[in-house]
Structures are given as C-alpha cells and as structure tokens.
Amino acid sequence: MKDSFYRKLRVYAYNIIGIYDDANDIVQDVLEKFIKVEKSGIDNEEAYLIRMVINSSINFKKRMKKFSAYGTWLPEPVQTDSADSMLERELIADYALMVLFEKLNPKERAVFILKEGFDYKHHEIAEVLDITDANSRKLLGRAKLKLGNGVFVGRQMKRHDISPFLKALNSSDINKLESLFSENISFSADGGDSVQVVATNTIGKSNISKLLVIIYKNFLNDKSYKISVMNHQVSIIYKSQERTNSCLLFSFNNEGYIESIYSVVDPFKLTNF
Template sequence: MTQYYQLLFPYAYNILGSAEDARDTVQEVLSKYYTSERAGIQDEKNYLIRSVINLAINYKNRNKRISRQPAEWLPEPIATDDTADKNVYLKDILSYSLMVLMERLPAIERAVFILKESFDYTHSDIAEVLSISEEYSRKLLSRAKTRLFKPEAAVRSKTQEADTKSLLMDYMDTIRRGDVARLEKMLSAEVALMVDGGGKINVVTKIAHGASEVARVLALVFDKYLQYADAAFHWINHQPALLFSKDGKLYSCLVFELGPDHSIQSINSVVDPDKLSLLSQQIQA
C-alpha cells in the first residue's frame, strides 16, 4: 500500500492543491480497493490512478461549489528539498507558481493538462482515464494551454541551487537592514505579492503589485512580525522559499518566483496556520 501511496499522491495533490485533501483522496481509494472484490481488474496500477484522478476531480468540483474560497487562496506548500518527505514522488509535484495559475482552470482541464504535460500521457490514455473522447481531450488541453505554460522539469544544478540560495540570503540581509530602496531593485517592476491567511490571520494586505508597493509591504511585515524569527531556506514545490519560525513554530512561508535576470517576479506568502502546520510536520519528519 505504501508503494501505491507514493505513486498516487502527486496525481491527487496536483489536481486539488491541498496535501491534506490529497492524502484523504488516496486513502479513500486505497481503502475501498483493498476492502472490496477485485475480480476482473487486470491492471491494478492504472485502475488506482484512474480512481484517484476521478475522485480528485469530483472533490475539486464539489469544493468549488460549496466553499467561499477567497481570490487570494494559495495551494498548500510541499517541501521538495532533497531531504524532504520521502513518502511521495517529489519529482512529480508541480511548481508552486504553476499550482497558483492552475486554480484558474476547471478541474477537468486541470486533470488533462497534468496528465499530458507532467505525466506524458497520450490523448488516448487520457480519454480512457477520464472517460472522454480523444478529440475532447485535445480541446481541453488547448484551452488550458491558452492560460498556462508547460511545467519545466524539476531539475536543479548545484550551481543554480547555490546562486538561488545566495540571492535569498541577500534578500534577507537587505530586509533586515531596512533598505527598502535596495529591496525595490531586487524586485521586477511587475512583481506581485499574494498572501493567504486562510481567514484565520489578519494580514497587512492580501494582494500587492509593483516593486514600490510590494517592497513597502514586505518591509512592514518583517518589522512588525518577523524580525525576531529564524529564517530558513527551503525548496517548496521546486521553487525557492524562506520559512520563518519562532521557538520551533512555523509562522510564514514565502515562495519566490525568479526571472532569468534573477529579479523576483512574484512572492506567494502562506500564513494560514493549518497549511503551515502540515508543512512543518513534513520538513521535520
């Protein structure tokens, strides 16, 4: 069962954007499978993948209908450091920026995009998994691609890792010194900051745009809430991140998207205590 959990988790998580919901989805599928009559199932692996994907799509659609999910809702972060949770196939987890963009897609488009672009399924395979025609699969992929980009392979060279860590350490040094002018120069002109407090934490702002505004908000939040916290560098959904903790409790997760010129293109800040609790358990495992 553990082997299948590792295999199935990324399918559910990439569709749902929630590690907790993904775990529940996989557990429900595996529990039903191992406690029911399995006669006639010739390909156990593909049967379980198909079951998880379809259940995840149903959950996503149901949650969209019954929840009042705010526009600034962010996916639950997953640590993808080399030493992170080994119970999931980390290489199959989508990048954080792509997960944020994927929230624009209907669940069925999201599933087609993930299967084709991330897992290299053919349209024939997708049609079988989702019980749709190959032509409809192609149409759904085309729609998704008009708003999204193809995810890059989660491969980092040692040089890239070192350069990225150095840049974020420079960011920390700049913000600790209160050098807002220098901080602005590290941000792209069109930088965007999104903050998800889960409705439980009062945040300075939920969304900010532009180097000047974002730099001001970052400096204010650091001075008011984070200047005495310990900052640690991690990879979250294959993107660089800073995790802020006090007395062993995780308070903030900032996920950065960097441009080719090493400027900061976007920052997604997760301060929702529920999402941070689960992330904390993962990185400490």
C-alpha cells in the same frame, strides 16, 4: 502495494487539489474502497487505482472552498528538498504553476497534469477521465491558453540565492529590495480563515518593497528563519517557539529577478512543516 506507487498516487491527488493532507485522505479513501471492489474484471489494478484517485481528486476539487477569508487562496506548500522519495520530489509541480492551476477547472487541471507532468497520451487521458481523445485535446488547449507561458518545470528550476533579499529586508533597505525585483513583480498572501493579511494581490516594485518592510517590522523581525525549497522554489520559513508562522516562496524570471512572492500564513497549511 509498493510505497513508491502510494506516493505517486498522493502526488497525482496533490497536484490536482493543492492540499497535501486532503490528497493523502483521498488516496486512503480510494484504497479502502478498492479493497471491496470485485477484482476479476480489472486487467490492470495500478491503472484502475490511478483512475480512481484522479477522478476522486477532480470531484473533491469541484467541492473545495476556493477562497480564503483573509487574502488570496494559495496552495499548501510542500517541501521538496527532503521529499519522501526521488519520485515524489520530481513529480510535484512547482509552486508558481500550482498557483496558475487555480485558473483552470478541475478537469482542465487533470488533463494538463497528466499530459505535461506525467507524459500521458491523449488516448490514455481519455480512458482515465472517461472522455474522448478529441475532448482531451480540447481541454489541454484550453488549459494552455489560460496558463499562458506556464509549463511543468518543477524538476528543472534553477536554485536562486535569496541572501541578498534577506539582507535588504533585515535592514529595511527599500532601494535594494526594489533592485532585486522584476518590473511586473506581484505579491499575494493567504491567511486562511484566521490570520489577517493583505486583502488583494499587490503589484509593483515600490508598493511591494514598502509592504514587505512593514510586514517584517511588525510580524517577522523577532522570528527565527531557515531557507528551504518548497515545490522546487526557494523559500523562507519563519518560526517562533517551534511553531511555523509564515512561509515566503519566491519565483524568479530568466534574468534572475524576483517576479512573484507568495506568503502562506494560514496555520492549516503550515501544519506539515
């Protein structure tokens, strides 16, 4: 099997379940099962493997724990400024959309990803998921309704300058922070089962500015950091002694204001950094 096809299978799985190592495990498990399958009745082995991976991912997502003990469950970020290949980098969904995907059930998520991300036709989706064309269209319509304005835009996202935010945060300049935020900005954090974070999503310029200053003073001001791109979105990765402590991901609106901040501090979701 070509490495590029293996990576494509891994991206299919990751976009559906949101955890990179689990996606890799799913692909490995599918390949091990495929070795034992009678191949004489398979016309297209690649299509067969894609179908196996997608359906395994859907089943896995149905069984997944959908909450964190601390904070809000967020997907595992994946670095896309140095992904394994151009193919993988282009096909990984942007982070804000990965978060929105949690509004969908696993089958809606799979249909949306196949149609909007991988340009499948409805009859192809129907074949992969063993449903009718009409059901595929219905699931896509339902998914779009739940996602609102969410679209598969990872490849086209504009790179934004995060340095004004860093400067304001480092100097605890609440007024400057507020000037960088959209009116409806939201903040969410995922501490997993071990790191205490804000329990619920926070909204509003003033609330989030004050919260970020408190977080920085108490947990981040003595950490080194680097600016990166995770799931096509500008991010700040904080480390201490080569251990990653936190990843902040930023989503911007069309006017260039920050509209969402996602804080991943769950150690399990930072191991691949």
